[in-house]
Ligand code: KG4
């Protein structure tokens with residue numbers, strides 16, 4: 131079985147072919163970062179137009195690189211939400227049109243579910259598992275029971291974790307997207323220089339709050355008359371360390387609350403961060419958990435994760451009708 135996956139929910143225009151055995155035949159991606167960088171973040175309208183321009187090319191390249199014709203594809207999967215609706219409409223309409231004229235099944239993929247299932251593509255992880263989903267729009271702890279079955283244990287009450295990386299980078303004058311820039315800058319910095327708050331961490335909840343942390347960074351930055359590169363490095367390191375402590379503490383609490391779960395997956399763009407990954411692995415391995423994180427290129431948005439989610443649905447015989455509406459919001463817990 132081979133599925134074509136299409137991803138257009140944010141600023142990556144991507145298409146990929148993945149087999150039922152988990153072989154990635156092709157994984158083609160056009161990053162719109164340069165298009166959006168001068169605006170300091172993703173401009174939805176600009177993004178949607180760029181998806182329209184580049185998606186046909188990505189799909190053609192995915193098929194050519196994979197050495198597969200559309201006839202040989204068993205299903206066409208596309209992100210149908212959540213995300214920037216203009217982009218989601220472009221990708222889902224393209225997939226539906228291709229499914230219609232090639233008489234192939236169409237699979238409407240929830241972008242968050244695609245992140246959640248990627249570790250099954252890369253590490254063949256079995257259900258159930260604990261999941262820390264950390265991306266530009268989300269920060270959640272979930273119990274993954276199976277395909278389309280999620281129990282939300284905790285969620286971000288304000289800024290998502292990736293969003294806080296992006297906002298802090300902006301405060302420091304670092305380019306968009308902030309996550310990789312902060313990680314790079316932090317390698318040269320002193321993580322102990324700035325004492326930053328850990329909002330809500332003493333409260334008995336699995337929810338997250340990052341907006342107070344971002345505000346604290348702004349106050350510290352405002353105290354410095356002229357920000358030097360070393361100030362930037364030190365703040366990046368202090369911020370990254372604080373975020374890591376928050377994520378690790380909450381993950382340990384989730385592990386304690388659900389002792390039956392022995393596998394722990396981290397996924398989403400922020401999971402590409404090697405510092406966070408290292409600390410999470412260290413803390414959870416000590417508690418006897420197996421920690422699984424897809425490689426960085428499969429943590430950030432890509433087409434292979436959509437194609438793989440398509441495989442998961444198709445082998446359960448689940449497909450969607452062509453009148454499935456694209457959704458700007460589509461929480462994982464609503465899939466069940
Ligand atoms: O999953 P993703 O590619 O798109 C969404 O679904 O949101 O995540 C993008 C987010 C951005 O906020 C970006 O700054 C963050 O992931 N990110 C990182 C790193 N790479 C990407 N955050 C921290 N460290 C990184 N290395």
Ligand code: ZN
Nearest residue numbers: 265399430431
């Ligand atoms: Zn994503």
